[in-house]
Amino acid sequence: MGLTGKIIVNRFGVPGQSLRQAERLMSEFAARGVDTEIISDGYLGTGVFGEMSEASSFFCDFVVYLDKDKYLSAILEKKGIRLFNRHDKIRVCDDKGETVIALSGHGFNLPDTVFAPLCYDAGAPLFHEDARNIAERLGFPVVVKESFGSMGKGVHKADNMSELTALMQRLKTVPHIYQRYIDGRVGQDVRVIVIGGKAEAAMLRSNKNDFRSNIALGGKGEKIELKDAFFADFISEAERAARVLGMDYCGVDILFGKNGEPVICEVNSNAFFEGIEAATGVNVAAKYAEYILGSFK
Ligand SMILES: Nc1ncnc2c1ncn2[C@@H]1O[C@H](COP(=O)(O)OP(=O)(O)O)[C@@H](O)[C@H]1O
Ligand SMILES: [Mg+2]
Structure with missing residues (x-):
């Protein structure tokens, strides 16, 4: 069909996994007669020179953006290239605080969330009433999350006031949020x-040794049938969250x-699919390639 695309991975991404993800997509596009090229963003001749933004090496119809770099995605969209996912959608998902705000008001169950105020002075004093307020609103244990x-x-957990204040101190100049422990x-x-x-x-992710179920921390994935009645609400809320946020592709944690x-935990614009493909046998790369090509028909 004459389309061409690029697949962009982060320069400093997880070694191996990021590239394998890109290669899987590339081969699914090739199987459908579409040439793509994998690019590790960095210093690509993009920037603003004189008065104009440039993306010299980027003539193509679409970019699968397996990155979160907001400068490059902004320039590419300005050049009229269709990004999967789009720049502003990636930005909202990348920031866990913004994701909760974007999802609020749409009838989802969300963890009660308190937002740390912006602090740009590492030497600024902590206010003890802030810690008391967080504890009163959210109770213990409380989840403390970098945005x-x-x-x-x-993602951290504080079981008591002293752990909470230690985290507040440590993360003072880092954007972060506090959440009720679900x-x-x-x-x-x-x-x-x-x-x-x-x-x-x-998939159902389970970690026996940690409250965090991430596969990277030892969580194990087990297939969930999409038609399984027990999980029907989980599946439909995931779809609804993805639609509300305008995602082409995402992994929703519930x-x-x-x-x-x-209870919606977070939405990942760039969810790795290797683990869930292994657990479920679903060819996620093929589904994504089909969706992208289908959107040009
Ligand atoms: N509010 C919460 N209550 C209980 N567990 C949580 C909460 N938030 C996160 N978790 C656990 O921690 C894991 C990682 O949190 P998440 O927000 O998904 O961050 P990450 O982007 O690092 O995966 C989740 O998959 C879940 O198991
Ligand atoms: Mg997660």
């Missing part, structure tokens, strides 16, 4: 891959509330 993070790395099923959540508003794969109800 930008993945694979569980920036404990319907500790160490378990549901990951759903949604493409074009439709759930394509889902916690179990007190009564087993779905």
Whole structure:
């Protein structure tokens, strides 16, 4: 059909996994007669020179943006290239605080969330009433999350006031949020891959050794049948969240509330699909390539 695309991975991305993800997509496009090229963003001749933004090496119809770099995505969109996902959608998902705000008001169950005020002075004093207010609103344990993070790395738990104040101090100049601990099923959540508003794969993630169910932290994935009645609300809420946020592709993490109800945890614009493909046998790369090509018909 004469389309050409680029697949952009982050220069400093997870070694191996990022590239394998890109290569899987590339081969699915090739199987459909579409040439793509994998590019590791960095210093690509993009920038603003004189009065104009430039993206010299980027003549193509679409970019699969397996990155979160907001400068490059802004320039590419300004050049009229269709990004999967789009620049502004990636930005909202990248920031866990912005994601919660964007999802609010749409009838989702969300963890109660308190936003750390912006602090740009590492030497600024902490206000003890802030810690008291967080504890009063959210109780203990409380989840403390860096706004930008993945694979569980920036997600912490404070069991008492002294752990809370230590985290408040440590993260003072880092954008972060405080969340009610959702404990319907500790160490378990549901990951759903949604493409074009439709759930394509889902797994139950369980971690026996940590409240964080991330595969990168030892969580194990188990296939969920998309038609499984027990998970029907999880699947439909994942699809709804992806639609509300306008995602072409995403992985939605959903916690179990007190009564087993779905509570939206976060939405990943660039969810790795290797783990969920292994757990479910679904060819996620093929589904995504088909969706992208289908959107040009
Ligand atoms: N509010 C919460 N209550 C209980 N567990 C949580 C909460 N938020 C996150 N978790 C656990 O921590 C994991 C990582 O949190 P998440 O927000 O998805 O960050 P990341 O981007 O690092 O995956 C989740 O998959 C879930 O198991
Ligand atoms: Mg997550």
